[in-house]
Amino acid sequence: xxxxxxxxxxxxxxxxxxxxxxxxxxxxxxxxxxxxxxxxxxxxxxxxxxxxxxxxxxxxxxxxxxxxxxxxxxxxxxxxxxxxxxxxxxxxxxxxxxxxxxxxxxxxxxxxxxxxxxxxxxxxxxxxxxxxxxxxxxxxxxxxxxxxxxxxxxxxxxxxxxxxxxxxxxxxxxxxxxxxxxxxxxxxxxxxxxxxxxxxxxxxxxxxxxxxxxxxxxxxxxxxxxxxxxxxxxxxxxxxxxxxxxxxxxxxxxxxxxxxxxxxxxxxxxxxxxxxxx
Amino acid sequence: xxxxxxxxxxxxxxxxxxxxxxxxxxxxxxxxxxxxxxxxxxxxxxxxxxxxxxxxxxxxxxxxxxxxxxxxxxxxxxxxxxxxxxxxxxxxxxxxxxxxxxxxxxxxxxxxxxxxxxxxxxxxxxxxxxxxxxxxxxxxxxxxxxxxxxxxxxxxxxxxxxxxxxxxxxxxxxxxxxxxxxxxxxxxxxxxxxxxxxxxxxxxxxxxxxxxxxxxxxxxxxxxxxxxxxxxxxxxxxxxxxxxxxxxxxxxxxxxxxxxxxxxxxxxxxxxxxxxxxxxxxxxxxxxxxxxxxxxxxxxxxxxxxxxxxxxxxxxxxxxxxxxxxxxxxxxxxxxxxxxxxxxxxxxxxxxxxxxxxxxxxxxxxxxxxxxxxxxxxxxxxxxxxxxxxxxxxxxxxxxxxxxxxxxxxxxxxxxxxxxxxxxxxxxxxxxxxxxxxxxxxxxxxxxxxxxxxxxxxxxxxxxxxxxxxxxxxxxxx
Amino acid sequence: xxxxxxxxxxxxxxxxxxxxxxxxxxxxxxxxxxxxxxxxxxxxxxxxxxxxxxxxxxxxxxxxxxxxxxxxxxxxxxxxxxxxxxxxxxxxxxxxxxxxxxxxxxxxxxxxxxxxxxxxxxxxxxxxxxxxxxxxxxxxxxxxxxxxxxxxxxxxxxxxxxxxxxxxxxxxxxxxxxxxxxxxxxxxxxxxxxxxxxxxxxxx
Numbered sequence: 011x012x013x014x015x016x017x018x019x020x021x022x023x024x025x026x027x028x029x030x031x032x033x034x035x036x037x038x039x040x041x042x043x044x045x046x047x048x049x050x051x052x053x054x055x056x057x058x059x060x061x062x063x064x065x066x067x068x069x070x071x072x073x074x075x076x077x078x079x080x081x082x083x084x085x086x087x088x089x090x091x092x093x094x095x096x097x098x099x100x101x102x103x104x105x106x107x108x109x110x111x112x113x114x115x116x117x118x119x120x121x122x123x124x125x126x127x128x129x130x131x132x133x134x135x136x137x138x139x140x141x142x143x144x145x146x147x148x149x150x151x152x153x154x155x156x157x158x159x160x161x162x163x164x165x166x167x168x169x170x171x172x173x174x175x176x177x178x179x180x181x182x183x184x185x186x187x188x189x190x191x192x193x194x195x196x197x198x199x200x201x202x203x204x205x206x207x208x209x210x211x212x213x214x215x216x217x218x219x220x221x222x223x224x225x226x227x228x229x230x231x232x233x234x235x236x237x238x239x240x241x242x243x244x245x246x247x248x249x250x251x252x253x254x255x256x257x258x259x260x261x262x263x264x265x266x267x268x269x270x271x272x273x274x275x276x277x278x279x280x281x282x283x284x285x286x287x288x
Numbered sequence: 289x290x291x292x293x294x295x296x297x298x299x300x301x302x303x304x305x306x307x308x309x310x311x312x313x314x315x316x317x318x319x320x321x322x323x324x325x326x327x328x329x330x331x332x333x334x335x336x337x338x339x340x341x342x343x344x345x346x347x348x349x350x351x352x353x354x355x356x357x358x359x360x361x362x363x364x365x366x367x368x369x370x371x372x373x374x375x376x377x378x379x380x381x382x383x384x385x386x387x388x389x390x391x392x393x394x395x396x397x398x399x400x401x402x403x404x405x406x407x408x409x410x411x412x413x414x415x416x417x418x419x420x421x422x423x424x425x426x427x428x429x430x431x432x433x434x435x436x437x438x439x440x441x442x443x444x445x446x447x448x449x450x451x452x453x454x455x456x457x458x459x460x461x462x463x464x465x466x467x468x469x470x471x472x473x474x475x476x477x478x479x480x481x482x483x484x485x486x487x488x489x490x491x492x493x494x495x496x497x498x499x500x501x502x503x504x505x506x507x508x509x510x511x512x513x514x515x516x517x518x519x520x521x522x523x524x525x526x527x528x529x530x531x532x533x534x535x536x537x538x539x540x541x542x543x544x545x546x547x548x549x550x551x552x553x554x555x556x557x558x559x560x561x562x563x564x565x566x567x568x569x570x571x572x573x574x575x576x577x578x579x580x581x582x583x584x585x586x587x588x589x590x591x592x593x594x595x596x597x598x599x600x601x602x603x604x605x606x607x608x609x610x611x612x613x614x615x616x617x618x619x620x621x622x623x624x625x626x627x628x629x630x631x632x633x634x635x636x637x638x639x640x641x642x643x644x645x646x647x648x649x650x651x652x653x654x655x656x657x658x659x660x661x662x663x664x665x666x667x668x669x670x671x672x673x674x675x676x677x678x679x680x681x682x683x684x685x686x687x688x689x690x691x692x693x694x695x696x697x698x699x700x701x702x703x704x705x706x707x708x709x710x711x712x713x714x715x716x717x718x719x720x721x722x723x724x725x726x727x728x729x730x731x732x733x734x735x736x737x738x739x740x741x742x743x744x745x746x747x748x749x750x751x752x753x754x755x756x757x758x759x760x761x762x763x764x765x766x
Numbered sequence: 767x768x769x770x771x772x773x774x775x776x777x778x779x780x781x782x783x784x785x786x787x788x789x790x791x792x793x794x795x796x797x798x799x800x801x802x803x804x805x806x807x808x809x810x811x812x813x814x815x816x817x818x819x820x821x822x823x824x825x826x827x828x829x830x831x832x833x834x835x836x837x838x839x840x841x842x843x844x845x846x847x848x849x850x851x852x853x854x855x856x857x858x859x860x861x862x863x864x865x866x867x868x869x870x871x872x873x874x875x876x877x878x879x880x881x882x883x884x885x886x887x888x889x890x891x892x893x894x895x896x897x898x899x900x901x902x903x904x905x906x907x908x909x910x911x912x913x914x915x916x917x918x919x920x921x922x923x924x925x926x927x928x929x930x931x932x933x934x935x936x937x938x939x940x941x942x943x944x945x946x947x948x949x950x951x952x953x954x955x956x957x958x959x960x961x962x963x964x965x966x967x968x969x970x
Contacts, residue, residue, distance in 0.1 A: 054750045056700075060710050061743060063750035082754045087700040093693045095654055097676030097685065101697035108701045184655035217613040221653025223689075226735040228651065233739035234308050234617040235653065264740030267725065320950060337797040344794035355788035357776045364769060376772040428956055429947035445947065452949050471951040479956055486957075487867060503932050513900060513943040513958025520896040520935070531776075536791035538926040542919040543794050556815075557883040557918075560958065561938040563925075569934055573895045585772060592779035 047079035048165065051116035053154070055123045055256075056088035062256045065122050068283030069157060073120065075286060076165055085112040091129040094137070095222045103137055110134075110146045118164065119154040122279060124186025124254045127156040132189050156186060157279055158254055162195040168202070174285035175205035179248040181239075181262065183255040184217050196254055196278055203285060209246040216242070220261040236265045243273060251275045296624055297647035303622035304651075313449055317619050320448050324610040327554025328661075335550070344543035346665035349601035352501075352534050356592060359501040359534045360583065366504025370566025372579035380410030383584050387493070387526055388415050390580055394524055396421045396490035400482075402508065402515040403427040404495030405604065406528045406584060408440065408626045409639075412493070424485050426514040428478055435462060441620040441628075449619060482514070492518035492576070496529035497604075498544055499581070502537035505565040506581060509548070509558045516560055525567070525576040531588040532600040538563075544603060551605035551663040587639035596671055599634055601664035608658040608668055614651055623648065630658035630668045637675055646684040649675035707751055714745030796919070808881035808916050809966070812909075815884025816964050819941030820954075825966040832908055832965035833857065836873060839906075839963070845870035848902065850893050866895065872902040872959070876909040878924070882917045885940040886964070891933035899939060904961035907939075910970035 050073055054066045070080045090105030109130075113119050121127045131154060134147040161167045180200060186192045200208055219225065219235025226232075239262055243251050251266075251273055253259045263275035276284075307313055332338045352359055364374040377383035391399060399421045401407065413434075416423045425434040429446035433439070435458040440446035447455070452470065459477050460467050467477055494515055498507040506527045508515045519525050535541055541563075549555045568575035591597055609615045609629030620628035624645070627635050633652060637645040649672045658668040679685050699705045720728045726742040728734065736742055748758065777783070816823035826832045833855050840847050840861050847861050848869035854862060863869050874894075878887040886907045890896045899905050915921060918938075925932060943958030954960035 059750045060745050063746050063753055066750040084751060085703050087706045093697060095673060096693060097680035098693040099677050101693045104697040105700040188656040188660055217653050217655035219653055224653045226732045229735040229738060230308055231304060231614055231617055235613045264742055267741040268739060347792040351791050357773050357780060357782060358788045361773060376768045378772060428945045447947050455948055471948040472953050474948055475953040475956050512945045512956040516900050517957055538922045540791055542922050545918055557885055557940040559941055559943055563936040565932045565934055569891060571892045572934055573893060574897055575934055589776050589779055592776060593781060
């Protein structure tokens with residue numbers, strides 16, 4: 011299977027924290043029989059690329075440990091969500107076209123952001139409806155997954171060699187929850203951890219107030235919304251907030267810091283990677 | 289907000305800032321929202337096929353809108369057949385003039401009003417007062433804000449921002465005496481005061497929750513009973529109905545009256561639902577002798593057949609306001625008169641023009657909760673995004689943003705430009721970075737950092753790490 | 767003519783030339799209600815709903831008992847009752863007043879009662895005045911057991927059954943008049959009656 015880019019160089023050392031070689035988890039019936047790895051292309055997203063490459067690295071490590079062959083199509087940049095949400099549809103299409111080309115040969119695309127996944131799945135077909143690129147848009151939409159849903163629904167992960175001894179809470183992002191319908195997948199993954207002291211977030215469905223350019227266009231309102239979210243995080247007594255969207259975590263984390271809180275924020279992939287034991 | 293919209297945008301900025309700084313108001317809105325959300329949850333839990341009910345509301349309303357000409361005709365014919373008068377008003381002016389004329393012909397001295405957002409929309413009260421009549425709002429919340437000379441704060445709770453003391457003061461000023469006690473005693477005063485008005489009023493003006501085309505019936509729902517009094521006691525009843533507020537027949541009312549009270553107030557039914565068909569008949573002992581149904585367009589027909597036509601399915605339940613995080617923090621007044629929250633952010637630009645209201649579609653974090661809770665399955669958040677595209681297409685946007693997004697889009701098509709752009713941005717940010725955290729900064733950066741810290745850009749982008757084979761996980765404290 | 771002008775613009779927006787009736791509106795058949803549709807279950811649920819709504823409810827075997835209860839209620843409080851003449855009975859004549867605004871208690875016969883919501887349905891017109899169930903501070907309803915139906919849809923379908931027979935005013939009453947417009951605190955009897963009584967007559 012031609013993947014189009016070189017693999018992320020694997021180092022066994024990365025997996026051998028406990029000394030044992032990583033185990034495959036989960037049933038992928040067809041693939042096991044064929045002894046083929048699941049071919050995944052990582053979508054790092056513009057925010058991940060610029061500010062949170064760690065999330066990308068951890069995602070690659072986790073996917074690899076789970077039996078995926080991960081590549082990184084280097085021409086990817088941004089899905090165009092910010093332009094779309096600000097009304098700049100032509101600009102959104104420019105970015106989208108480039109992204110579709112970057113992932114043209116990918117079998118599975120796994121994104122570290124639920125909102126970017128939602129952009130592709132929900133809005134790309136509409137953005138290109140009636141245009142020559144519609145088919146390409148639909149194709150990418152069908153192949154793109156958010157990280158946690160990929161693990162649970164595609165790889166069928168039902169147990170994880172993860173030890174993470176920390177008190178943590180979880181934020182479901184709005185687009186991930188409402189546009190992709192992802193609610194249980196991340197929670198079930200967290201449930202597979204050993205040692206995790208998980209406290210549900212009060213009013214978990216509340217928006218964090220990021221909203222892309224909304225956060226700066228209507229900064230005072232956005233700040234008021236995130237303040238309430240921070241209150242809820244602090245109520246849990248957790249020292250870690252886990253999420254699926256770095257935009258939300260950057261927003262909530264930024265306000266947590268400004269209020270002098272030491273509560274950390276991490277993407278689920280980071281937590282999986284850090285806690286992975288062999 | 290960078291240069292969008294006209295004076296209304298400035299008013300929005302001012303009023304939302306005021307609301308954000310008003311602790312009492314903040315607590316009030318949140319308590320109300322939390323209470324409403326809880327009651328809605330309970331009411332909804334009782335109906336295992338709740339989603340199917342909402343689908344029914346959506347389907348019936350969509351069908352009605354699709355055939356609105358036919359149903360309007362049927363409705364008007366039936367109202368007239370029952371002895372009522374129908375007036376089709378193209379806009380607020382025509383409606384006001386007609387109703388004022390009805391009032392003048394009656395030589396109406398006192399007019400009682402039940403709640404009607406439409407009457408707010410067309411500014412009816414002033415026109416009626418100009419005829420020399422005293423106009424009294426009878427819905428308790430509307431009565432309160434009428435005394436306070438304010439506009440409604442919420443579609444269903446017009447006075448939900450007022451405190452007990454503020455209300456007591458208003459009633460004391462009206463009655464000229466001291467009023468002791470709490471909500472119960474104050475409500476008792478309002479009942480006594482308004483009862484006198486009802487008994488001598490010449491004309492009653494109400495809204496119309498639904499018009500039933502097959503019968504020519506006007507359906508009015510209320511919890512207080514003021515709508516019943518308004519539509520039963522005075523000799524003349526004027527019902528205001530938005531062009532789109534029809535259902536085909538009586539059976540179609542079922543889903544409407546099942547979903548509306550649950551979405552709006554978390555109850556199985558409002559205390560009163562009146563289905564009024566024509567004025568008093570010869571054998572009737574009471575009821576108004578004259579019924580005027582004023583059907584108002586005021587921009588609604590322009591939405592028909594267009595990309596936003598689903599907004600006309602709205603049954604004014606208020607669920608979008610009750611769940612919106614932006615409304616939660618700025619309340620209703622910032623959105624401007626009449627409609628607020630997500631429905632307001634879509635409807636006001638559509639009815640009154642985008643040019644003056646280009647800021648409203650941006651008053652949203654696009655969290656999509658309104659889509660989820662809408663009784664009629666209106667894609668409100670999608671409409672907000674579409675209106676933003678209209679703002680841009682209409683050249684109503686800010687040139688700097690436009691250039692910025694264009695530049696950004698071009699960079700996303702050129703990986704080398706992208707990577708060097710990231711490097712430059714990273715270097716630029718370093719100027720305001722202390723210990724890996726950005727705190728100050730001009731313009732947009734400053735707006736973020738006013739209330740939030742920001743991490744600096746990563747030393748090496750993911751692209752760079754991949755290309756250089758950097759395999760270790762970057763250490764970063766987070 | 768304004769009507770034609772407006773209808774024309776509506777037609778134009780909908781891309782339609784004149785004529786052609788509308789296809790039948792979509793129909794919705796709800797799931798079987800959480801309660802079974804048996805008459806006993808409906809009656810039981812209806813009574814439960816009254817309690818939830820804060821309505822004073824009693825089930826009596828025959829109408830005489832309900833009338834006696836009304837007499838007692840009024841007599842104890844020395845109150846004046848108003849009701850449609852056809853509903854009157856000899857014992858309340860001394861307490862009966864024609865002046866609805868001055869009465870303390872309005873009595874009505876329910877045309878239907880809805881189990882799911884606990885609503886009373888009143889068809890008003892002719893001798894049935896609207897204000898009887900509206901002006902007095904307290905109101906009471908006689909409900910014949912046979913008039914209890916499961917859901918709102920049942921009533922609407924009955925009303926729609928005979929064309930052109932809708933009375934001038936049909937009102938669904940569900941509990942007392944209430945408002946939470948003053949600081950979100952629920953108060954009763956803001957405009958309509960704050961006190962509601964229901965007598966279910968089993969043998970009817």
